[in-house]
Amino acid sequence: MKGLVVRNTGSWYDVRTDDGQLVACKVKGNFRLRGIRSTNPVAVGDWVEITPPASDGSGSGSFITEIHDRRNYIIRRASNLSKQSHIIAANIDLACLIVTIAHPETSTTFIDRFLASAEAYRVPVALIFNKVDLYDDDELRYLDAIMHLYRLLGYPCFAVSAETGEGIEAVAEAPSQGEASQRQANPEGPLRPFLQGKTSLFSGNSGVGKSTLLNRLVPEAQAKTAALSEAHDQGLHTTTFSEMYPLLPASVTVPERPLTVPEGSLTVPEGSPEGYIIDTPGIRGFGTFDFEREEVSHFFREIFSIGRDCRFGNCTHTHEPGCAVLAALENHEIAESRYRSYLSMLEDEDESKYREKY
Numbered sequence: 001m002k003g004l005v006v007r008n009t010g011s012w013y014d015v016r017t018d019d020g021q022l023v024a025c026k027v028k029g030n031f032r033l034r035g036i037r038s039t040n041p042v043a044v045g046d047w048v049e050i051t052p053p054a055s056d057g058s059g060s061g062s063f064i065t066e067i068h069d070r071r072n073y074i075i076r077r078a079s080n081l082s083k084q085s086h087i088i089a090a091n092i093d094l095a096c097l098i099v100t101i102a103h104p105e106t107s108t109t110f111i112d113r114f115l116a117s118a119e120a121y122r123v124p125v126a127l128i129f130n131k132v133d134l135y136d137d138d139e140l141r142y143l144d145a146i147m148h149l150y151r152l153l154g155y156p157c158f159a160v161s162a163e164t165g166e167g168i169e170a171v172a173e174a175p176s177q178g179e180a181s182q183r184q185a186n187p188e189g190p191l192r193p194f195l196q197g198k199t200s201l202f203s204g205n206s207g208v209g210k211s212t213l214l215n216r217l218v219p220e221a222q223a224k225t226a227a228l229s230e231a232h233d234q235g236l237h238t239t240t241f242s243e244m245y246p247l248l249p250a251s252v253t254v255p256e257r258p259l260t261v262p263e264g265s266l267t268v269p270e271g272s273p274e275g276y277i278i279d280t281p282g283i284r285g286f287g288t289f290d291f292e293r294e295e296v297s298h299f300f301r302e303i304f305s306i307g308r309d310c311r312f313g314n315c316t317h318t319h320e321p322g323c324a325v326l327a328a329l330e331n332h333e334i335a336e337s338r339y340r341s342y343l344s345m346l347e348d349e350d351e352s353k354y355r356e357k358y
């Protein structure tokens with residue numbers, strides 16, 4: 001029986017079968033995925049074969065027996081020291097990194113490692129800058145600068161507020177001249193139309209507002225959210241499972257009961273989904289992954305393209321004579337933050353180590 005993994009609780013997987021049943025499945029002990037040493041052999045978004053559920057209608061007692069070939073997946077190393085990897089999601093159209101300039105601050109190294117990983121696995125990415133309602137003038141200037149940087153690199157960027165709804169819905173008429181519209185509109189347009197028709201992963205640090213944004217887009221999701229810790233201005237790792245939610249047309253009225261209840265009976269309300277969103281637990285860091293040193297520059301778009309002009313084909317862009325990347329860095333054609341992230345991945349170091357050097 002074929003089904004789609006829609007939730008991973010750590011101890012079992014909820015699989016939605018073709019006939020709409022939600023079945024709690026375990027993975028057979030001897031079941032290992034070929035080629036990937038992963039803490040989770042199966043991920044949300046995987047299409048799997050399962051044994052028939054118990055005949056008592058309890059929706060349990062099934063096993064995942066096979067994973068269908070993945071179109072793609074996105075993976076992160078559990079930590080730099082660990083050789084184990086964690087598959088964040090499989091078969092996605094878009095990996096969205098939810099970023100906050102402050103409360104909490106997402107580091108550029110983290111952003112760049114996420115982008116590099118997405119490049120490596122050939123998953124399209126978008127950067128969603130959340131909490132624009134919170135920022136002061138300096139932070140807004142920084143936001144504009146950082147969005148400018150990533151747009152130049154070709155990554156779609158959205159500035160939104162999950163709290164106020166700014167930047168999310170398509171508006172029928174021209175926006176009024178209110179304060180919010182003084183900010184430059186996203187050239188990419190509002191977020192919802194961009195997500196329509198896609199299966200999108202929401203990833204990012206804890207507390208950046210992934211679940212709040214999900215709830216804004218899909219109110220039926222009723223995902224749990226929580227305020228940041230007052231002492232550290234950091235998220236509290238509120239979301240503990242990865243879960244996929246249907247993105248419903250904004251106009252569909254809400255069913256009386258939530259889409260998911262603890263026992264896991266997923267009811268898809270009227271109106272066919274216009275895509276899916278996978279909400280995931282916040283992650284602290286993005287360890288590097290198993291690539292050769294020479295390959296790292298392939299995952300930094302501008303370093304890769306400028307690096308073609310280096311004198312040596314195997315240039316690491318760190319000290320070599322005739323290095324076009326170092327020259328471009330000198331001329332500010334490559335952002336220092338990007339180069340710093342490149343070095344941190346090249347050296348397979350902790351994300352914080354190169355923060356001060358450049």
Ligand SMILES: Nc1nc2c(ncn2[C@@H]2O[C@H](COP(=O)(O)OP(=O)(O)OP(=O)(O)O)[C@@H](O)[C@H]2O)c(=O)[nH]1
Nearest residue numbers: 131162163207209210211212226227237238239282
């Ligand atoms: N002011 C403001 N607060 C927001 C916004 N988005 C989220 N928040 C708040 O930020 C806090 C964290 O939001 P969550 O949605 O729980 O964050 P998360 O990314 O899902 O966090 P984890 O599940 O821990 O990974 C909550 O108090 C939200 O209300 C926003 O756009 N503006």
Ligand SMILES: [Mg+2]
Nearest residue numbers: 210211238239
């Ligand atoms: Mg959450």
Ligand SMILES: [Zn+2]
Nearest residue numbers: 310315317323
């Ligand atoms: Zn070079």
